[in-house]
Amino acid sequence: MSGTISRRSLSSPLSALALLALAAGAVTACTGPQAASEPEASRSASPETGQPVGATRHMIDNGGHDLAFYVTQGTGPTNVLDSGGGEDSSYWKDLVPELHEATGATVITYDRAGLGQSDAVPGPWQVESAVSDLESGLEQLGVTDDVTLVFHSQAGQIATCLAQENPALLSGAVLVDANLPPFFTDERIERLVAFSQPQLDAAKEDPDDPQNRQLLSTAESFVATSTAFHRATWPDTVPATVIVSEKTPFDGSPEDVQRWKGAAESFVQAGPHRTLIAADDSSHDVAKDRPDLVLEETENMVAAQR
Template sequence: MTSSIGATNTGEPRGGIDVGKYHVDMVSTGSGPYTVIFESGFASPLGVWQKVAPEIAKSARTVIYSRAGIGQSDARPEPRLPQRYSVELDQLIEAAQLKPPFILVGHSYGGYLIRLFAARHPDQVAGMVFVDPSMERFDAELNKVDAAKLAQDHRRIDALTPPQFKAESKLLDHALATAGKMPPPKLPDVPAIILTSTMVRPNPEFFMHTQPAVAVWRNLHDQLFRQFSSGSHIVTANSGHNIHLEEPALVIGAIQQVMASATVLAERRAHQIKVDSLMRTFDQAATMLKNQRSAEVEQLVAAALTASGLSERDINSLGYAVLNERRQLAMSTLIMKYNSDTFPESANAHDSYGELLLEMRQPAAAKEQFLQAVALGGKGNNAKALEAFRSNLAKAEKAILAQ
């Protein structure tokens, strides 16, 4: 699959940033929790993202740029190898003071480049979008299908490649062939979407555009997607290789979905960090309880829970986790007490605290909590919950009579 080889710049005034002694044509707009970096296909300037980037910039910082020697970016003397481009992206990020978390979007060859970056900086990457990405094993697999037709494709592509990009094209072919014999770069397990074109033209000029080749292309993308546990592989027959130009809404939607998924994942991780920290505090507090320091423990638990900012429902779940996983009844009771004190309008908080007081053989105190749960529950429409509160109240009254 070939990119739009030799695409020209968009005629925009020279802008961007100086990275060392070289100028890089770059446009950065928008703001938000993510920095979305776009990597173009082979020899393609930043303008190819003009149908996608503006929409993404409404909710994130976007960065589109032309690699060295493309568009209005200065050429550089180093051989144009994938690893070199990855280093130059590092330099651009530093010079432009771009801040992670990054969402990486790569088309064609750019899809391979964002894999190299993500493998080197997994902690900086929050999500990835591959737009019909180049795969290093594509030629090797096509060679098994029809070596002669593949060789003919290479001759035709070489004839179409502008003179200034011929040397880089040969370097790229060699680099991908070498990479195809090695294990693929290990990528961070982040939300990812792969967009694959399966369009088959009626009379394809290139072997790589025929049905057998497209099937190989799709299978390689399937293999790439298996590296991720969250995301989707979207197949389209409505556009060719340049999906971002022919179906920009598909690319926009993919980026937005990855950002949303990355946000959910980040929230889950932040929540788990809070829970882990609280559990360590509770373990410390449990030791203090054994040493008869109950007043200090209650203050410690209350301070930790207040600082966590967890919801009533989360604290309730945490209390039961301490009870069921750590078998710490007294500690769990303190957590539920905090919850009922902090959220006095929650029938569930009072009911849960009452249940643990009953376990602690304090039926009179438990009854008070169940009475509040019943009173609050009667204001709602959850008949099943109200029935459970009343059942617990009956248990407390029975336990009182049995004393």
């Protein structure tokens, strides 16, 4: 294995090990009580929540745990945004108002289990559970079709599983430097596990920290879920735009940078209605470094489906 992955480039939460986690199997959307809206006083953004002004919080119950969904109401299609490992919905707070204004569409962000205002769920991280949480939230919010996903990093695994299980829900996806199946070969998995051990050891010293908790739960299932993810396929009926950053999550390791970009190229070439976009001058946090590009490609995806 040549190259040294930069510790600095992997400083974003879970950036090495938690590029990950998909387990094969059926996903069942759970039904439950209708989504409960928060009182008016809690609907606007605040320094505590970091949510955009105008977003309404809905607490969704799925299998006994509550999840926070934030809805900026619009008309027509729905844009659903999900961030990478360790990041909650506030990651998108600056982009949501611009996307809502540009498309007129409803914009939904949410806190995955154990992050933000959502309840933690014990045990190893499983993509089936993450997809069930998202499907249940959308169902209870009355969103049944015409959804464009804007998913970053680890959320690429959730997007892939959701697309496989429920392609009719989606009109398209913008995958922002996201996990893609071609990257997770046995060699890459072994390399990530070995590199991430110091991060795991440090996380064990403070396991109650939300980011550490997610890292540790992801590590429990990483090899199995990543191996399964490598075999996953994206449905031909769902258009996808893949934005790949210039530096990737592996800035400082030319070998890993090339493998990451090569995986994006392979994914795009493997099916129809797929486009590859290079995010020049961007780190892995494309939404922070190049929000203009994420906004433009999402606008294009929404417009193409109208």
